[in-house]
Amino acid sequence: AVLAVMNSEGWSEPSAFSAPGFYGTLKPRAKPPSPWGPKLTALGSGKLRVSWVLPEACPPIEASQVQLTDVGTGKKMLVDASNGKLVASGRTTFAASRLEATINGVQDCVEYSAAVCCRSAEGFGEYSQESDFVANIDAKAQPGGMALVIHEGPTAEVPVMVPLGEGKMKVRWTLPDEAKSTTVKLRKVGNQNWYLCGGATVPAPASDTIASGLEEGVEYEAMVSFLVHNRWCCESEISKPACIGELKLPSVPEAPKEPRIYIMDVGQGVVRVKWKIEQCVPHVTSTVVKFRAVGSKQWLFAHPTSGALVEQTVEKDPEAVPAPDSQVDLRGLPQGIRFEAQIAFRNKLGQGRFSKESDIAHIGMLAIRPLKCTYCFQDFDLQTSEYTKSQETFWCPICRFRQMDPFNSVVEPYGLLRFHIVMRPTISFNLDLPDLKAWRKDEQSIWMRMVRVNSENCIQVWPNKLTLVANGVEVFAIAPPEEGHVRRDVPRDISPGLRPGLNSVTITMEDDHVASFCFVLVRTQNMTAENIGDQTPACEEEDAQRRISALLADTWDTPLDQEEDDEEVTCVLSNKLKLRCPLSFERCEIPVRGENCMHLQCFGLGAYLESNARMRAMNNRWTCPVCSNVLKPSELV
Structure with a gap:
């Protein structure tokens, strides 16, 4: 404040300014803030009315300025404060007391929007948000293309989106x-950026178009504009959202499609794992990549920058490849080994499930891992399987499959129709059976058998879950064992599900380690106990005497080969041979014993074969009733 005094001679000079004072909180001096968006109203031909509200400001607002925008062209003009016409410059400020203005000379049937800014002693502030789009005449009174402007009614101005599927x-x-x-123009709901559908305009008289390459489960919206009298009219209202398939709700990412492995440098052992980032809500932020040799139980995780393979630790989650990157290079891998990869996506809500294993890839020529079978004396390639037992007792899976079920004997020499060491959880192949009808007339069947490679016996073992589909029809399925129960695994006859000629077969498995299995499809001949008994070889009398002498040798005090006349031979251990079979408790008609059994007691051939034929638990068959050793019919004497 300043002070002046007056007497009879007149007013004195004003004093100096006092110190500033204020009520409440001191307001800093700044340019005026943006006012609220103005209201634009159509008044009739060539006229619009705009009204606005001034915001609070320090220093106080002195004037306002109105800007009008042609929505169709984007051209901006100012409103003259004296006559309301549209000008580029001039007297365009309205006094602070004016909160309304009439705009003259606007074009009919063209949409406009208005914005307002304010001025104070500190200068002009920012413009407000644009008002709603308004045209100066009701579109119903206009002919032809002018009906676009007002957007009244549900059909003419708002496009409609119809999902067709397949993107x-x-x-x-x-x-x-x-x-x-x-x-x-199309965009995803929530996205600020539009893109031109088809990359070009749609010429008349077409009134629809197809948008392709869209993602399923994501909502899209559209808007249109028309070229009328060589002028693009304003854009329509946005259509209702539409979605291809079921709308994706916010969740962790789903299991993605399996990645691909590419060999980049054989000498340096470099491979590239590539994948496609899929749409989810919220969007994918990174990708976890894990890698291993086929057949191994342990996965290693790919480092996103160095390309090294590292083990996962309990304290720290594996590092991920940040989006939008969709590949990673792995270095220093050995040659001749089969590899596979899996990926999982992460977003703000967490990490999703891993994909299926990728197709198998290898660097250079595959290495052979031979192991000699002690039964057929042939080399067997283990491929990706592990064998931790003694090599001196290795029994190749092919020999084990041949000896698995004597009651369904493999037809030689071409009874093995398909042999496969499992590397993938899903296996598909074609099986050509031109002679299937003739085989059925001969009472021959086709069976599927399965064993673990890392085993010394030939018992049937299925994975935790398995399904076999032939020609699009499920032939059989193996369900997981019930809790607290032991599942009885037996081979399966798949003949009823096959047809003469070419068959398409798909086998799907689930197990903690599917690479430990191998399976075979075999052509078999049904055998009865009598058939097997007829094929059992008889022992010659001289061979039988030598065998009995060898078995009794340990029961005599003096060796049998000692030929001293003056020494007596005395039996120190009673080793009686019972004439009754321990299985049927009847006198043995055809006594047999295992060629590797070390006991004197025999049992009946017929009773042994019949008891095994009636035994439902196939993996408990073929054990000697005296010493419990494994005893196949081919080993009987």
């Missing part, structure tokens, strides 16, 4: 009479 969606609209072409 495609049809956009339909009502074409004005004088329109020459249409621009169609």
Whole structure:
């Protein structure tokens, strides 16, 4: 404040300014803030009215300025404060007391929007948000293409989106009479950026177009604009959202499609794992990549920058490849080994499930891992399987499959139709059976058998879950064992599910380690106990005497080969041979014993074969009733 005094001679000079004072909180001096968006109203031909509200400011607002925008062209003009006409410059400020203005000379049937800014002693502030779009005349009174402007009614101005599936969606609209072409724009709901559908305008008289390459489960919206009288009219209202398939709700990412492995450098052992980032809500932020040799139980995780393979620790989650990167190079891998990879996506809500294993890849020529079978004396390639037992007792899976079920004997020499060491959880192949009808007439069947490679016996073992589908029809399925129960695994006859000629077979497995299995499809001949008994070889009398002498040798005090006349031979251990069979408790008609059994007692051939034929638990068959050793019919004497 300043002070002046007056007497009879007149007013004195004003004093100096006092120190500033204020009520409440001191307001800092700044340019005026943006006011609220103004209200734009149509008044009739060539006229619009704009009204606004001034915000609080320090220093106080002194004037306002109104800017009008042609929505169709984006051209901006100012409003003259004296006559309301549109000008580029001039007297364009309204006094602070004016909160309304009439705009003259606007074009009919063209949409406009308005914005307001304010001025104080500190200068002009920012413009407000644009007002709603308004045209100066009701579109119902206009002919042809002018009906676009007001957007009244549900058909003419708002496009409609129709999902077609397979990443495609049809956009339909009502074409004005004088329109020459249409621009169609699409975007994902929530995205600020539009893109031109098809990359070009749609010429009249077309009133629909197909948008392709869209993602399923994501909502899209569209808008259109028309070329009328060589002028693009304002854009339509946004269509209702549409979605291809079921709408994806916010969740962790689903299991992605399996990645691909590419060999980049054989000498340096470099491979590249590539994948496609899929759409989810929220979007994917990174990708976890794990890698291993086929057959190994342990996965290693790919480092996103160094390409090294590291083990996962309990204290720290594995590092991930940040999006939008969709590949990673792994270095220093050995040659001749089969590899596979899996990926999982992460977003803000967490990490999703891992994908299926990728296709198998290897660097250079595959290494052979031979192991000699002690039964057939042939080399067997283990491929990706592990064998931790003694090599001196290795029994190749092919020999084990041949000896598995004597009651369904493999037809030689071409009874093995398909042999496969499992590397993938899903295996598909074609099986050509031109002679299937003749085989059925001969009472021959086709069976599927399965064993673990890392085993010394030939018992049937299924994975935790398995399904076999032939020609699109499920032939059989193995369900997981019930809790607290032991599942009885037996081979399966798949003949009823096959047809003469070419068959398409798909086997799907689930197990903690599917690479430990191998399976075979074999052609078999049904055998009865009598058939097997007829094939059992008889022992010659001289061979039988030598065998008995060898078995009794340990029961005599003096060796049998000692030929001293003056020494007596005395039996120190009673070793009686019972004539009754320990299985049937009847006198043995055809006594047999295992060629590797070390006991004197025999048992009946017929009783042994019949008891095994009636035994449902196949893996408990073929054990000697005296010493419990494994005893196949081919080993009986």
